Amino acid sequence: MTNDEGRMTKDQLTREQIWKGLEPLRGNGDSKLLTHLNSCVHCGLCAESCLFYMATRDPHLTPARKVDLISSIYKRYHTFTGKYLPALVHARDLDEASAREMVDLLFGACTLCGRCTMHCSIGVDISYLVAVGRNMLSNMGMVPATLQSTVQAAVETGNNMAIPTGEFVETLKWMEEEVVDEVGDPAARIPVDEPGKQILYTLNPREPKFFPLSIAAMAKIFYVAGESWTLSTRMYDVTNYAYFSGNNGEAALIANRLWNEMNHLQAGSLVLAECGHGTRAFRWESPNYLERGFPFPVMSSVECIAAYIREGKIQLDPEKIKTKVTMHDPCNLVRCGGIIREQRYILHQFIRDFVEMTPGGTDNHCCGGGGGMLSMSEYNERRMKAGEIKAEQIRISGAEIVVTPCHNCVDQLIQVNATFKLGVQIKTMAEIVADALIIRNQNP
Numbered sequence: 001m002t003n004d005e006g007r008m009t010k011d012q013l014t015r016e017q018i019w020k021g022l023e024p025l026r027g028n029g030d031s032k033l034l035t036h037l038n039s040c041v042h043c044g045l046c047a048e049s050c051l052f053y054m055a056t057r058d059p060h061l062t063p064a065r066k067v068d069l070i071s072s073i074y075k076r077y078h079t080f081t082g083k084y085l086p087a088l089v090h091a092r093d094l095d096e097a098s099a100r101e102m103v104d105l106l107f108g109a110c111t112l113c114g115r116c117t118m119h120c121s122i123g124v125d126i127s128y129l130v131a132v133g134r135n136m137l138s139n140m141g142m143v144p145a146t147l148q149s150t151v152q153a154a155v156e157t158g159n160n161m162a163i164p165t166g167e168f169v170e171t172l173k174w175m176e177e178e179v180v181d182e183v184g185d186p187a188a189r190i191p192v193d194e195p196g197k198q199i200l201y202t203l204n205p206r207e208p209k210f211f212p213l214s215i216a217a218m219a220k221i222f223y224v225a226g227e228s229w230t231l232s233t234r235m236y237d238v239t240n241y242a243y244f245s246g247n248n249g250e251a252a253l254i255a256n257r258l259w260n261e262m263n264h265l266q267a268g269s270l271v272l273a274e275c276g277h278g279t280r281a282f283r284w285e286s287p288n289y290l291e292r293g294f295p296f297p298v299m300s301s302v303e304c305i306a307a308y309i310r311e312g313k314i315q316l317d318p319e320k321i322k323t324k325v326t327m328h329d330p331c332n333l334v335r336c337g338g339i340i341r342e343q344r345y346i347l348h349q350f351i352r353d354f355v356e357m358t359p360g361g362t363d364n365h366c367c368g369g370g371g372g373m374l375s376m377s378e379y380n381e382r383r384m385k386a387g388e389i390k391a392e393q394i395r396i397s398g399a400e401i402v403v404t405p406c407h408n409c410v411d412q413l414i415q416v417n418a419t420f421k422l423g424v425q426i427k428t429m430a431e432i433v434a435d436a437l438i439i440r441n442q443n444p
């Protein structure tokens with residue numbers, strides 16, 4: 001039954017919303033989707049891998065519940081029993097109630113960290129199913145407005161914080177003065193929009209907006225390494241929040257801009273700033289959205305710094321940092337991206353008192369700030385509750401400095417630090433490397 005406006009009378013979703021929402025579940029013979037939708041055996045083992053369940057003990061927030069929600073809707077429309085005897089197989093309509101539950105669980109209680117996938121007893125790719133669910137909600141126009149506004153800012157202005165170009169350039173000039181002072185060379189520069197350089201370097205917009213010294217830190221590293229590099233004023237944003245909102249079209253549009261800027265500036269390679277999801281969205285996911293591979297090398301700044309050390313282009317002073325240091329592994333970079341050794345290689349060069357978190361590496365707990373959570377203020381309370389797991393890991397480590405190669409993780413860890421009164425310093429990899437960098441004047 002429908003009312004005069006074509007809306008379903010038993011709920012508030014339109015027929016068109018339901019049709020579009022179900023589109024990702026049609027699968028078109030996608031065997032991966034069908035396998036993961038139909039495989040959960042309800043063993044419950046994934047619960048203890050998820051920070052939201054671990055921090056709250058709310059059975060509603062387990063990974064299996066998220067799988068079950070999507071799978072129950074799939075059954076309702078794509079299986080014989082689900083169509084005719086839905087109660088028998090717990091099949092559910094895609095209606096207002098189930099869609100609202102999806103928003104709360106898939107956007108508000110999941111960072112797409114992938115830890116549950118690693119722990120699932122039979123290998124259900126839970127975070128992939130959550131991403132499919134987000135894609136359904138995006139098709140239905142039900143992405144939380146807070147997250148969508150971040151995507152919109154990137155689409156409309158070229159960066160997710162809508163920083164005007166003039167303000168960005170002023171910040172770079174200010175940071176260039178900082179670099180000149182630090183390296184003692186008036187010729188030291190932060191190059192902008194220069195064609196034909198070896199590296200096009202990107203930034204997380206949080207850097208020019210809130211943490212400009214991290215731009216200066218990487219500029220110092222490039223200076224000492226004698227690198228040929230540039231930033232771009234047209235496209236410097238490494239983030240791609242459309243990857244989190246589930247809108248593949250917008251994710252492709254944002255990723256395509258970096259491609260175009262590489263072509264425009266004819267740079268040799270693209271170095272992605274310390275941003276876990278930005279690296280994942282561009283380096284590993286964008287060839288899927290854009291349906292083409294890279295004609296240029298793409299690397300994270302962590303890999304770039306590690307290469308400078310190996311090649312003897314930069315040296316680090318082991319006497320500079322004497323306090324205990326630990327590292328938070330960003331889920332997108334480490335568990336989901338496989339960049340595990342490079343950051344450890346860097347830290348072992350100059351940190352004498354380094355301690356791993358437990359668990360660490362690919363099994364590390366998410367900080368709670370991923371998946372777009374930082375932009376969705378309506379879930380702040382739940383996000384900070386989930387951050388308690390990370391706070392406990394940091395406390396147990398006994399470290400005074402926490403390094404993490406991701407600006408989103410930095411933001412969450414700064415809030416975790418304040419909320420749980422940990423009294424630690426939070427630094428990016430470039431920042432801690434710059435602190436120990438042995439400066440060699442390139443123009444003596």
Ligand code: SF4
Pocket residue numbers: 049050051052062063066109110111112113114115116117126127130366
């Ligand atoms: S991906 Fe991470 S946050 Fe999401 S359900 Fe799995 S463990 Fe929990």
Ligand code: SF4
Pocket residue numbers: 039040041042043044045046047063064067119120121122123124126
């Ligand atoms: S561990 Fe895997 S099979 Fe078991 S409940 Fe979780 S998703 Fe289902």
